[in-house]
Amino acid sequence: LTVRGFQNGYRDLDAPCARAMAAEFGFPHSVLELPEPPCFARDDRLRRRRTDGEVVEHTWVMQLCRHLPARGSLVFDGLGGDVLSNTSAHGSEELYTAPESEKLRLIALRLVESGYERILNERFWPPAAELREALIGYLRDLPEGPNRSDLAFVLLRARRGAGVWSHTLIPAGHVPVHPYFDREYVQAALRCSPLDK
Numbered sequence: 001l002t003v004r005g006f007q008n009g010y011r012d013l014d015a016p017c018a019r020a021m022a023a024e025f026g027f028p029h030s031v032l033e034l035p036e037p038p039c040f041a042r043d044d045r046l047r048r049r050r051t052d053g054e055v056v057e058h059t060w061v062m063q064l065c066r067h068l069p070a071r072g073s074l075v076f077d078g079l080g081g082d083v084l085s086n087t088s089a090h091g092s093e094e095l096y097t098a099p100e101s102e103k104l105r106l107i108a109l110r111l112v113e114s115g116y117e118r119i120l121n122e123r124f125w126p127p128a129a130e131l132r133e134a135l136i137g138y139l140r141d142l143p144e145g146p147n148r149s150d151l152a153f154v155l156l157r158a159r160r161g162a163g164v165w166s167h168t169l170i171p172a173g174h175v176p177v178h179p180y181f182d183r184e185y186v187q188a189a190l191r192c193s194p195l196d197k
Helices: 014-025 037-050 061-066 081-085 100-111 128-139 148-168 183-191
Strands: 074-076 175-177
Touching (some): 037 061, 081 148, 100 128, 100 148
Parallel strands (some): 074 175
């Protein structure tokens, strides 16, 4: 099952690729359309409540869940594929080329953007500078090298964002699997220069 999602100039990227893969490997495949706006809005409210509002990605998940078979199945999630396969798309070249002493500061600046204090009530949330320092402390143990910002992205965005949906929204009996986090794949991806990807 693939939920059609338009991106990058309203192009349908996932469904044609999934259809070609299904044909190549010989398994049945269906493309699902997103529901009409009123249903999509209800789905989105439910999805955000179930994930504490952490997941802004994967708005198609509720439509996928509606169409899962009654019997248990494996749900393949592409989590990590964008980070490990095309890392330079997630940041500027500076995140990969800066001196190690500067990388964590740049990552923290990128993740806690200037709009942070306009969005969150300052009476209940720490100032942006304080949050950036805490973030730098959390990431300090990541190994130095060209992949440091990718590892930070995996820990902070993939694990605490997109990764949450598959473990909180998939119905019982269905098991999410993450092929891009297969150990051998991760090791191969981290051996490649991020800028060459």
